[in-house]
Amino acid sequence: MAVITLPYKYLERLTRTDRKTILDNVALIGSDVERIEEDHADVEFFPDRPDLFSPEGVARAMRGYLGIETGLSSYPVKPSGIKFTVDPALATIRPVLGAAVIRGVSFDDESIQSIMSLQESLHWAVGRGRSKVAIGIHDMDTVRPPFHYIASRPSRGFIPLDFTEKMTMTEILEKHPKGRDYAKIVKDFPLYPLIVDDDDHVLSFPPIINGERTRVTIDTKNILLDTTGTDKRAVSVAVNIICTAMAEAGAKIESVEIGGIQTPTLAPAERIVSVQECSRLLGIELTAASMAELLRKMRFGAEPAGADTVKVQVPCYRADIMHDWDLFEDVAIAYGYDRLESQPPKTFTVGKPHPVQVNAALAREAFCGLGYLEVMPFTLTNEDVLYGKMRRDEKKGVLHVMHPISIENTVVRTELLPLLLEFLTLNRHRELPQRLFTVGDVVDSCLTYQQAAGVSTHLDADFSEAYASAAAMLHELSIDYTVEESSDPAFIDGRRGDIIVDGKKIGVFGEIHPAVLNAFDLEHSVAAFEFDIRAVPGYPVL
């Protein structure tokens, strides 16, 4: 999530209203106010609205929402006459380039900070950590057009930002903090992307670092924006968001010629939408006129075009408008969520529990009747608990997660019993007897199903108790079973039984082996059992 710092004075000047009005309403356009400080507020915006990642963007939206200035903001773009060449060798490395000239900026320390943080938020939300889009901002008066986006040998050197010594691009990837952070995006290519001016001065090594030469300072008046990446749409959205934010702050935007095309245009896209479709989706009565008005409040250009249609101009910075319904959400926001009539649907339906849960509930009821207390262990565990301590072989169908967070959570449970023994360890200091059960999901290969397990520990817990409890549970669930001597090493030889249904082992019961008790650090005997609930007659096929 992007948390944006909004300085009140600047925001009030841009929005043309007081801070209280802004703060009272900013959540209603889709945000969370994180902190309210004396001179600024920190507000979190959603990742689908990168156009709100700057005070300028927020002010533009709030002016519309508060009715101060509605409809489309238009941003005139003049050609700068500047050209940018693109090296065809970049086609397989980092093919897309966007650029613009931004004239007449007036920076102070705060506004430099603000544009830097917009740049970082865009890297995160649109750029996917710079791999898809990376943005560079340069003092244009330090370099000479035309500019060239080239694929360069990694041995080429320049002075990177925040350094005083010349470094090769290879060295930058190894030594510069930004180089180390983003090296993985380019390091496998034989040539690296580089932006130079006509005198071969380095502006930028995208997506890693700018050159020190073009550093933006409070004296900077004119900016060259470069945006490189792998996705045309994302690159153009980033350019549009930065250019329109700077234009809101008072700068003039000029286009650059790339491959014979003037970019950016900052022109809106057009969508024709149905009023009826919107009314039905939201559950409110709308006319073309009222819908258009609501859309203008959200800074779209919108005019009725017939009884059921509205012609919408989508501003170039609204990257999230992919589908008509994206506009309908804005209609709902402008209308106000709290004004929407909230009635449950009228269609008659009958509730139906899932048979897996019905059977689980029956098993719980029977366990409680036997005096067992329910516990709900985690489903992520490790091989040592499931197999090592239990003296069992690792199950074939056990799933190992590929990047576990810790050695405690490496596999998904295939049995419940080991987790119950772990519970007894956790509760060693608590009063005996302790009888615990759990009913829940286990996984074998990619199949999830439910098992039930119980443990009982006290001075006299033994085989007979395990057998009696298991038999009672199986009886309550109408499972027709036979018992055979078991060879499960988790139990004592001669004090263990396999539960057999239709010739297949579906469970086990007995007295836990003392070596297992030692492994779990338990001091009293444990009567235990576990079975597969799928043995219940009529159980659904999963």
Place this chain on the structure above:
Amino acid sequence: MAELTQNEKRLLAILEKENKADAPHLAGLLDATSEAVVQWAHLAGDKGLAMVERVVAKEFVYTDEGKAYAQNGLPETQLLRFILPETTLADLQKHEAFRIGFGQLRKKGLVKVEGTSVTKIPGSTTDADEAALKKPSDADPRTKDLIKRGILQESETVRYAINITPAGLALVKQGLDLRGESGTLTRDQIISGEWKDLNLRKYDVSKLPKKAYPGKIHPYQRIIGEMREILLEMGFTELYGGIVQQSYWNFDALFQPQDHPAREMQDTFYLNETLPLPKGYEKVKAMHECGGETSSTGWGGVWKEEKAEQCVLRTHTTSVSIQYLANNPNPPIKAFCVGRVYRRETIDTTHLAEFEQLEGIVMDENVSFGNLLGILREFYNRMGFESVRFKPSFYPYTEPSLDAEVYVDGIGWIEMGGAGVFREEVTAPIGITYPVLAWGLGVSRIAMLRLGLKDLRLLHKSDVAFLRETPSLRHTKGGI
């Protein structure tokens, strides 16, 4: 007034006749020990029915030595009787009482020794000493002397004098049930009818019993159960599905772009397993790449089959609902699912890598975003949260989207869950043409508030004492 025990009643009955008596005497009459009688008297005394008077008496008792002297006379008396006119000192020395008695005779000046002869002083007698021995008295200095000589001992005896109070007397006059008491009611007594004459022992209800711990459902499971009940009452069908899901159903079918950060290894648990893509996956591919046949632009780029085949631990139960919709495309559909979901988060007091999610969907011909708000309001109201409000939000697979907040006294507005209408990019590829309202909430958040837990892990690594002490019925107020 507390019930009288059988023994108190027997005591009072005796006291009615005796009026005032010593404990040993009463003990004899009641066939009990004095100590027991005193204890009963104290119990009756607490009820104002009897009075116990503690009388301390001083007594002189003989030591073992003294006992012999009381029978045979003091050693000096014995020697005095032995001395005859011819008696020599040597004769006297043979007498067993000589060692003690001779000194006393000399000290008291009762004999005269001349050479080897011993003679009585005329008129000498030990009668007064003997009298002091037989009848010791505080006033007699000779008694003190005998104590000093270790012949007598002073001892204090405590005696309890018990009498009945007027209230006790009145009670006895009313009549007391003096039948014997029984502890256990036996089978024989029940079937023979003997029970009719039994006086069953009464127990003191002010004493706490020994703790008994019933087997019971986990308090968290109870909260899940309550939510299930509400949804079943609201006409929803329950779903169940696997915790291992293909990325296809967990992400792609929900229009989550393949380069979305949530799909990265650091946020999702991937498994070294793949499953073949279902029939019709090409529609999902087309939707991602260019928006299929809808008004959508799609995400652009190339959608890769192998990314979709990869299995993950489901990050939401929406992966289950979307498959249900794909298999049941005809309206109306109202379904919900509660189940464990997984996020690759570092575990701490408020974050778990696995937690329960509850999710519901409604698909019908004319359902609207407003209906979704209505369902949520109804659900949260039934959970006990009276004030519910909605605000805009963002979820990759819903549009419009919202967050629901409920008001909790003493805490304020709390975010409870997200909701929205499935994007057409989600519904179109699986052949759904009507709006699908979807909403989800974190069950553990409500559990944490209700159970007053500071650490979410305690839901899954519970202290047995906490489970035993948490009552099955918890009175909730305002949802908490």
